[in-house]
Amino acid sequence: MTKNIRLAELHLSNFKGVKSFTLETGGESAKVYGDNATGKTTLFDAFTWLLFDKDSENKKDFEIKTLSKDNKAVSGVDHEVSAVLLIDGKSVELKKVYSEKWTKKRGSAKQVFSGHTTNYHVNGVPVKKKEFAEKVNEIISEDIFKLITSPSYFNEQMMKWQDRLSVLMEIGGAVTDEDVIKQDSSLSKLQSILDERSLDEQKSILAEKRKKITKLLEQFPVRIDEINRSIDDVSDLNHEQLKEELKALESSLMALEDKVRSIRSDAGANRKKRMLQLEGDLQQIMNEYDSKRFQVVNEKKEAYYKAKNDLSQIQNDLSNLITKKEHLTSFLSQIDKERFELREEWSKKYEESFEDHQTDCPTCGQALPEEKIQAAIEKFNLQKSAFLERIADKGKQLGIEYDNKQNELYEVDEKIQLLIMKEKFTTAAVEKLKEDMEQAEASIAPLSDNPMYLAKVEELEKIN
Known part of the structure; x- marks a missing residue:
């Protein structure tokens, strides 16, 4: 823009x-x-x-x-x-x-x-x-400002020719390696040489190869000189005499090799037999060690894991009881609320009287006859009495249910207290059994302290 x-x-x-x-x-x-x-x-x-x-x-x-x-x-x-x-x-x-x-420095009246x-x-x-x-x-941007305001900036002040090239390409359009190759048929082989790389990338690859080759060429004279100095002068040796000495040495070497094979055959059989014996002895020592360790530690370990399982069961039971207590407490609170609402409803109904009802004819507005009023009063009293009785029955039922749940809550509380005590003692027992188990394991000296075991391992390593 x-x-x-x-x-x-x-x-x-x-x-x-x-x-x-x-x-x-x-x-x-x-x-x-x-x-x-x-x-x-x-x-x-x-x-x-x-x-x-x-x-x-x-x-x-x-x-x-x-x-x-x-x-x-x-x-x-x-x-x-x-x-x-x-x-x-x-x-x-x-x-x-x-x-x-x-x-102004501290202690000075003069500014500096x-x-x-x-x-x-x-x-x-x-x-x-x-x-x-x-x-x-x-x-x-700074570059754009200077390009359009200073005639000397492009030729004299731009630091790199690559930057100037980039500006020219941006103005006149970029020219790719492919464009140049197409314009000159003598450059057609470059496409296969470049292998989809740019010319700059290919130049970097060739420069790196040239650097390595130059380094190798610098090392060749030194290596040639070292090899020449290491070659012995054999110009004064008798070749026929050397051939005779070589034949004698080869014959002697063959005899020695036959002797070595015979010695190796006998020694190999004895060595294999001794290795099998040592491996059997080491296995027996390890079996005895494991048996002793099992006898000492296993009883302690079984007691520890049994106590740990018991503790997990206690904690699980305790969690279930606490959940049950929360449900019972919530249920009792709900019953209390319902009983309170019933008492309110009973009191409200009990306070009602026939005077609160209409004694005039709703159509003409005249007072109702006495016998009709009396009949209405009796009907009102019967309905009121029946309603109060229903509320009382429902209240009694809720009271019984409340007492039952309250008793159940007492029992749950007792069990919770008992399990808390049991959890405390079992936790202490688990810690003590764990300590006993660890002490039992520590009391058994490792195989690396057994001199017989170490001697046999050392002998086996020497044979190998």
């Missing part, structure tokens, strides 16, 4: 000898004229320093302070550059202030120069250097 970037204003204050200057373009194209050394380049230096900390020649280490007549930097003033840019018509102000830093500080502002808001750089890069 392209941007329209225009310079509206550029302000310099104490920058490279310019005490104060403002360039106002209003976002329009402008040309700056002047004699040599009148500040034209200084304007461009100020703009590039503001954006990228470099001058127009891409240098970072340049002097921005105003110099005195004896070529010394003027002290005690701030050096400031600011610019107003129009980005797609929207105004953005960038400002950078380079200041001296003076500090201790370096420089640079402050950054975007639209009047102080920001950190990183934020300022990110804002500038968001507007335009």
